[in-house]
Amino acid sequence: MNAVKLTDVTKRFGQVVAVDNLSLDVPRGSIYGFIGPNGSGKTTTLRMIMNIFYPDSGRIEVLGGPLHGTCTDRVGYLPEERGLYKRMGVRDLLKFYGRLKSGRNVSRQVDSWLERFDLADWGKKKVETLSKGMSQKVQFIAAVVAEPELIVLDEPFTGLDPVNADVIREAILEMQQQGRTVILSTHDMNVAEQMCDFIFMIFKGKKVLDGTLASIQDQYGSNVLRIGPENGHLLVAEDVEGVESVRDFGQTQEIRIKPGADPQKVLADIMRQIRLKSFEIAKPSLHDIFVQIAGPKAREDSHA
Amino acid sequence: MHKIGTITTREYKATVKTKGFLVGLVLAPILMCGSLIAIKISEKTQDVSDKRIAILDRSGVLSAAIMDAAQQRNKKETINEEGKKIKPAYVIEVVEPETEDPMVQRMRLSDRVRQGQLHAFLEIEEAVVHPRQNPERCRVSYYAKNAAMDDVRTWIGWPINNQLRKLRLADAGIAESDVPDLFSSVYVEGKGLVSMDEKTGQVQPAKRASELEQIIPPIMSVMLMFLLIMMGASPLISSVMEEKNQRIAEVVLGSVRPFDFMAGKVLGGVAIALTASAVYIAGGILLAIRVNWAEYIPWHLLPWFFTYLILAIVMMGAVFAALGSACNDAKDAQSMTLPAMLPMMIPMFTLVPILKEPEGSFATVLSFFPPCTPTVMMMRQATPEGIPLWQPIAGLMGVLVFAALAVWIGGRIFRVAILIQGTPPKWSNLIRWALRG
Numbered sequence: 255m256n257a258v259k260l261t262d263v264t265k266r267f268g269q270v271v272a273v274d275n276l277s278l279d280v281p282r283g284s285i286y287g288f289i290g291p292n293g294s295g296k297t298t299t300l301r302m303i304m305n306i307f308y309p310d311s312g313r314i315e316v317l318g319g320p321l322h323g324t325c326t327d328r329v330g331y332l333p334e335e336r337g338l339y340k341r342m343g344v345r346d347l348l349k350f351y352g353r354l355k356s357g358r359n360v361s362r363q364v365d366s367w368l369e370r371f372d373l374a375d376w377g378k379k380k381v382e383t384l385s386k387g388m389s390q391k392v393q394f395i396a397a398v399v400a401e402p403e404l405i406v407l408d409e410p411f412t413g414l415d416p417v418n419a420d421v422i423r424e425a426i427l428e429m430q431q432q433g434r435t436v437i438l439s440t441h442d443m444n445v446a447e448q449m450c451d452f453i454f455m456i457f458k459g460k461k462v463l464d465g466t467l468a469s470i471q472d473q474y475g476s477n478v479l480r481i482g483p484e485n486g487h488l489l490v491a492e493d494v495e496g497v498e499s500v501r502d503f504g505q506t507q508e509i510r511i512k513p514g515a516d517p518q519k520v521l522a523d524i525m526r527q528i529r530l531k532s533f534e535i536a537k538p539s540l541h542d543i544f545v546q547i548a549g550p551k552a553r554e555d556s557h558a
Numbered sequence: 559m560h561k562i563g564t565i566t567t568r569e570y571k572a573t574v575k576t577k578g579f580l581v582g583l584v585l586a587p588i589l590m591c592g593s594l595i596a597i598k599i600s601e602k603t604q605d606v607s608d609k610r611i612a613i614l615d616r617s618g619v620l621s622a623a624i625m626d627a628a629q630q631r632n633k634k635e636t637i638n639e640e641g642k643k644i645k646p647a648y649v650i651e652v653v654e655p656e657t658e659d660p661m662v663q664r665m666r667l668s669d670r671v672r673q674g675q676l677h678a679f680l681e682i683e684e685a686v687v688h689p690r691q692n693p694e695r696c697r698v699s700y701y702a703k704n705a706a707m708d709d710v711r712t713w714i715g716w717p718i719n720n721q722l723r724k725l726r727l728a729d730a731g732i733a734e735s736d737v738p739d740l741f742s743s744v745y746v747e748g749k750g751l752v753s754m755d756e757k758t759g760q761v762q763p764a765k766r767a768s769e770l771e772q773i774i775p776p777i778m779s780v781m782l783m784f785l786l787i788m789m790g791a792s793p794l795i796s797s798v799m800e801e802k803n804q805r806i807a808e809v810v811l812g813s814v815r816p817f818d819f820m821a822g823k824v825l826g827g828v829a830i831a832l833t834a835s836a837v838y839i840a841g842g843i844l845l846a847i848r849v850n851w852a853e854y855i856p857w858h859l860l861p862w863f864f865t866y867l868i869l870a871i872v873m874m875g876a877v878f879a880a881l882g883s884a885c886n887d888a889k890d891a892q893s894m895t896l897p898a899m900l901p902m903m904i905p906m907f908t909l910v911p912i913l914k915e916p917e918g919s920f921a922t923v924l925s926f927f928p929p930c931t932p933t934v935m936m937m938r939q940a941t942p943e944g945i946p947l948w949q950p951i952a953g954l955m956g957v958l959v960f961a962a963l964a965v966w967i968g969g970r971i972f973r974v975a976i977l978i979q980g981t982p983p984k985w986s987n988l989i990r991w992a993l994r995g
Contacts, residue, residue, distance in 0.1 A: 304812045306977065331812035337805035342572065353564045354813040396809065 255318065257282045257404050257435035258303055263312030265298055272298040274459035276312070280437060280452070285430050287450030288439040289540070291548045295459040296439050297334055300406050303437070304331050317403055327356045330402035334409045334439070336393045338381045344368070344392055345377035348399055357400030367395040371421060387418050394422055398429065405429060408439045423449065443541040453540065457548050471537040478542065479509040479517055481524060482532035494527075496520040501542075506532075510542065561814045562822040569826025573793070574833060583834055586785050606636075609710060610649045612667055612679035617686045620721055624680075625650040627717030648710060653679070668701060678702035678710060682718075687725050750942055775856050775940040776913055779863065780905055782838060783933045786867055787902055790831030791874035792895065794823055798882030798976070799891045807883075807976045816973035820883075824875035824965075831871050835864070856940055862950060866932035866957070873928070873961035874902065876968030883975040884983035884991075894983060901929030905937065916941040926953055928960035967992045 258280035265273040273295045280286045290296045301307040302314060305326050313320070317328055339347055345364055352360035368374045371391045376384065384392065390413055398405060407426070411419045426436055426449065440446055446453055447467055455463035463470055482505060496515030501508040509524075511517050517535050524530070538546075573579050611628075615621035632647040656663050667679040681699045685692035698718060700711045723741065727734055734740070749764040798820075801807045810819055839860070846855050881894040904924070905912070912921040916938040925934040931953040938945045974991040981987060 301808075301977075306808065306811045326813060329812070331809065333805060333808045333812070335805035335808065337801075337807065337809040339568075339572070339806060340804070342568075350564065350568050351809070351813070354561055354810065356560070393809075 255282050256280055256315070257284075257317055258286075258437070259313075259315040260299075260303075261313045261315075263299075263302065263309045263314060265295075265302060265307060265309050271459050273302070273309075273456075276456070276459075276461055278454060278461065278464065280435060282435050283430065283433050284451040285426065285436045285438055285449055287446040287453040288437060288456070289441070289443070289446055289453060289463075289544060290456040294548070295456045297408060299456065300331075300408055300437065300439060303406060304329060327400070328403045330355070330397040330400065330405040332394055332397040332405075332407045332410055334412075336389060338389060338393060338396070340380065340382040342381055343378050344373065344381060344384070347381060348392065348395055351396040352399040355400030355402065360399065363399050363401065364395070367399060370425075371395065386413050387415060390414055391418060391422070394425070398425070402434070404435045404437070406437045406439075409441065410438065411440070411442060411445060443539065443544060447540050455544065455547065462547050463543070467540065470540070470543060474538045474543050474546070475513075477511040477513070477515075477517065478536045478538045479511065479521055479524075480506055480532075480534040480536055481509065481521075481530050482506045484529040484531045494520055494523045496523075508539075508542070510538070562818050562825065565810070565814070565819060565822025566825040566829060569797075569823050570829045570833075573826070573830050579830075582789065583837060586789065587781075587838065604645070606643045606646050608647045608649050609677035610651055610675070611710060611714075612651045612653045612670070612676050614653045614655055614663065614667070614679060614681045616655050616684040617682050618684075619687060619725060620682050620718055621650070621652045623721035623724075624714065624717050625652070627720075631713070648713070651676070664701070671701065671703065678705070678708065680714065687722060687729070772942055773913065775854065775859075776916075776937040777909065778842070779856075779859070779936045779940045780909065780933045782835070783863070783867065783870065783936055784902060784906060786831040786835050786838075787870050787874055787932075789834050790827040790871040791824075791878050792899065794827055794875050794878040795882040795885065795895055795898070796888070796891050798823065798879050798972075799885040799887070802883060802885070802976055802979075803887065811976070816976060817969040819976075820876065820879045820969055820972045821965075823879055824872055827875045828868055828871045831867060832864070835867060839863075859936070859939055862939060863936060865954065866936055869954075869957045869961050870932035873957065873964045874898075876961075876965040880968035880971040880975070880988070881983065883972045884978075884981075884988055886980060886982070890983050901927075902933070905930050905933040908934075909937075912937055913941070916943075917945060922949070925949070926956060928956045931957045970994075 256279045258278070260276055260278040263273060263276045264271065276295075276299065278299075288296050288300070298307060302309050303316060305316075316326075339350075342350070345368070348364040348367070349360050352363060357363065365374070365377075368377055371394075373388060373391060373395075376388065381389065381392065390410075394407075394410060397407065405426075410422055410426070414422065423445075426438070430436055438445070438450060450467070452466055453463060453470060454461065465473075496512050497520060498510045498512040500510075509520070511520055521533060521535070525533075613621045613624055628648040628650045636643055636645045636647045638644045653663075653667070664681070667676065670676045671678060679701050681697075681701070683695045683697050685695040686698060689696035700708070700714065702708050702711065705711055720741065724734060727737075727740070752764045753762050754760070755762050798807075801810070807819070814822070843855055846852055877898055881898055882891065885891045885894055908920075908924065911918070912924070912934060915921060921934065921938055924930050925938055926949075927934075935945075935950050935953045939950055971988055971991045974994075975981075975983075975988075
């Protein structure tokens, strides 16, 4: 059963088609990653799921029914741009957001989340006194305090240090274990790879990827070689026949093989030139796939 | 509905819990009545130093009378019973007219005024006693730095005209003692209208028209209404703009419909205005009872006042919220505030003509213009004779319809504009959003 179902949804702003005939099924209990370049239509899609924007055409179903006012009570939302009343006390603010979502036991939930996120001492302080990371955590609590069945998180890790990012990540995974559905929009491909059951990519308003990470990688084949030259930073692979492009990470290089070329032969040619301390024939990373779809070359091709 | 209530409660608490609200509650009426207070203070701190006035009497028959009158006034009015000087004495200096060009002498006297040696100088032309004989030479001119507002100018007309009457009587050969009442003037007493007691059916004599009764209730009602609309409705423009700018609106709209969001904010404004009005009206009633003005309290107007107040805040609050949703920064909000407030300010500029003729066509028409109805109709109702009952009822209907329309149009603009960033709040955009939603 799907938590969210979009059928042929289109949204225009004037002459610009922000979302173009999009269909999408988000299964219940999954973590669904939304990726895509800036301005591709991610946030517009999330806002339509939240009933903030209304689609020009198509149908949106959330939690088994058509989208309407009361339905949004069962959906928590963390927008990309954080919005908190700066002059309110932290606890009062969270209760306010919880009550807006018709949450039950809001006060108890607020205290529990503040305790969990190590913010209990800040409950009476005004929001304007919080650090950026603390504000981020408060905004996250505001999205989940009413115990929603579906949680829509737009860039939840932005601005967080690794410790706080771990705290949020654990909370998200715990909610998934409780059977809740999470839609996670992110620019961090590692987060998408590590956390998401399904990944959806939107580019120029159109769906370009949708599926599990493995199925997406299968689509793009095993055409990547990761090598670790003995002498570290050494760019020799670009001249080898069959190599399409090279990404240099300093100590390692990621080499994309041209379609039809034999990775074994390319590896052998490289090893004839330099000594390697490590090598791997791998599937393309999500980052690599993203760049293939939305990188400068793809943009040039689409303009042509 | 509970979501509207949640937003209303937050809005209300966020305002009334601040020190700014309490300070504003005290300061606002002081600032509104600032001019009255300033007049009272200026009366108490009046300059009592002597005022020297030069008289250039080309007729040669008035200066002595003016000097006598000034001396009598100085004796009677400048010192109070405790021997304290409370008003300036008028010191008259008679200046002989010179034969040279009159402009040269006027210039010389003007320079003395500028140097502070004189407060003013008065020039009386020679034909002043019999103006018809020489209409070109019968003027009396008062020269001073602020002649138009000068107390001396107002006072000096009386001894001049008094002496002129005496001189004209003498010229006509009539002894002043033959017509002792000639200089007695009568006072025209203002009265209300004779009315009938509804209970006993007896005709009641007209009450003496009291300036207090005629002016204070209407002015207080219009001032209070304006002040409360300012407190309850106009802050919505900046508050909504801030919520839009700080992306709070997006979070809230993830939980409530835009219309409910706006309604919650407007009702918060209503609650704030009702709180402030309760404080002011209760304070006003207690004060009136304490100074024995309880008879002037217009009890019958209180239900009308609160009804108009609620509708005015809903009507103007929806307009301000819609405009706030279209603004991107404080500059936008400032440029939008003035045009939105103009309809509310019209009654403030037209206080005097409405008070003079509350049933005149100007006041009547203005009181049926919905944005002005709450203030102007209240002001007309608060005059001693009041207005026919059908007028406030019809006005109320008009305000109800206009308020509903304002909420509907405001809601349509709000829904679109609150999430649009970077688009300037042009009137053409507002009209488009209102029409298309």
